[in-house]
Amino acid sequence: MQTPIYYPKAEFIETDTGNKVSRRATISGPQNIILGGKTIISNGAIIRGDLKRAGPGHAVVISLGRYCLVGEGCVMRPPYKTYRGTFNYYPMKIGDFVHIGANTVVEAATVGNHVEIGKNCVIGKFTIIKDCAKIADNTIIPPNTVIPALTLFSGSPGHFIEDLPESTQEVVEARTKSYYTRFQAVER
């Protein structure tokens, strides 16, 4: 019943922890990026680990949990602001079981666990998305928005549409795990 999603084996790099990163994705500053394991970075995605707080050494800029999906053409860019005269980037933390649809731009500060973000969305700077929330396709979330747990947001600007079912956590977990299982390499 699990319809496989095939990809040519050579197109993705698989890590020891089961992350699958497309060779066609742009991963800047990889030393500043953490992938939790079994996370998929699709073709054409851009992850800006290079945009870090000023200063020497490396710090975690973007961290993604387990069973995440960064869709095709997504841009993940850490949020920034000028505070008391100083410009700085701030880290972005994404939880486990988070799917981000194709061509979405994410500049959130934190995204909880079991979150679904649709395609063609803009998640503004310093947005906080709590657990089990869902952002519908084509939604624009302005900077500094807080999205409570178990709620669906949609629109431009995105606002509350409805409460999500109490079993959202189980449903999203099953769906994200199943997606990873279905995402299979095929030898050319």
Add this chain to the structure above:
Amino acid sequence: MTPTVLYHCPCLSSDPIPPPPNAPSSSYQFHPLHELFFCEECDAVRCNRCVSVEVSGYYCPNCLFEVPSASVRAEKNRCARNCFMCPCCRNTLSVVPSDPSDADDGRLLTGGLGVVGEPPFFLYCNYCRWDSAEVDVTFEKPTGLAAQLQRFEDSAPDSLEFERLKEHFEPFLRASSSSGHPQATHSHPAHINPITAAASSALARDIPGVVKYTPAPRGRRDKGPRDELSEYRSRVEVAGTKDTSNVDFVRRLEEVSQVAALSQRWTSSWTTPLRSSDLRPSRIPLRSKKTKRCSTCRHILIKPEQKAQSVRFKIKLVAANYLPAMSIAFPSPDLARQRAAGSRQTAAEDTSGASGLQAGGTYPFQLALTNPLYDPIKVRLKAEPQVPPPSFTAPAGGSPEKAKRPPFVVRLPRPESEIPVAAFAEAWEYEDDEDMFGGDDDELGLERERGGGGGKGKGIGVIERRANVTVVGGEVVIGRDAKGSIKFNMLVSYTYRSDDPLADEEFTFYTVVDLGVIIPRVGVESITSD
């Protein structure tokens, strides 16, 4: 489109049989499995339409502060911290000082960082660029804004009028509730007539839960506490010059957006002005966590944890933990071709028979049954026969038998054949699911059956059994002239072990299966008739 299986909730109806799948009422009675609840006490499915809901806690959706119910009333259901909503676009507003040079990227946080800068401060929308200075709402200090704004709200004429009305009715409400005749406040003696009475009792008979309309006894009508009520005089005379100024405003109107939309006037502003330029910002309305009860036996089905942002529940009785989950897919015939072509990261997700469901075709499908119980179950399936749509008239010269032919026929294992589904075991929930699906099943001691079952067609019956999943093959035969969608009601019964070792328990429910839309044949007739 992927085929869907939705589950029926009879919603306390005495008639458990759902409407035919194409009836408009069907969509209101079927739900995705994960949205349904299960009451063990009543041994019945419940949905969001038939549970009773209570508030178990309030919180602000922006600062996520949990508000004790004692303060909710005084603060009028809105956040008393620094959370404000744009009256134009409903985005959250920021507090900004008058000197934007130091305004940190033009948007300051309402949160803990604190606001620096020169007074006066105002509220600014970083989405639509509305700012509160436009409506003369400014603040000398960037703190305690909610209290300042609530003073504005409370001094608005509408709010004052409402307070006066409440004061006016207070003694009446107190008197009527203590008089021991609560009915008196609910009945409307002015509307008594035989038609209302008849309609009301019919409604009470047909719809459980609707209280029968009982007018107050005639004798009481003239001397209820209602008569002790003095006449109410409003603060402001309604008839005034305002109307003519509105007429003037509308005459000079250039853009529709100059008029405030109803949603803006009634939900996003503390005043209800006609002009959008007069809209006032408001404090963000609180949201609530909810406890849900079975409306028949009052048992709790959903009880959330106290913490506002926790997604855990103290009680969560959901149907997915009782009823087998069902999903349907069409095996995609060109899978092998895709594999060979090694096409790019393309999902083989559109599996509606790969090329769609053509009229006149026969399509095999696979129905997966997943058992959530710790005991094995036996499932029986029965697809309700298709009734031809009433508009389906016999073509000229065609035999009446042909006219009565249903648009499609669904073949499943015979209704009396029992489909075994193994028990759910925690071990199968292991992180490494792919071991289960890709690995060697025999190692787990699982049986694997192929082609069993006993349907008449080839491939109808149990195709595969692994872990707590049994895959059943079925097929749909589509009539040559069929159109519309392939949607049918399916009765599902399953037996499970009960406390009584001699008799197994049985539970029965309806589902509606939607396999997709039929692609009509492009025949000679259809071309000429177009």
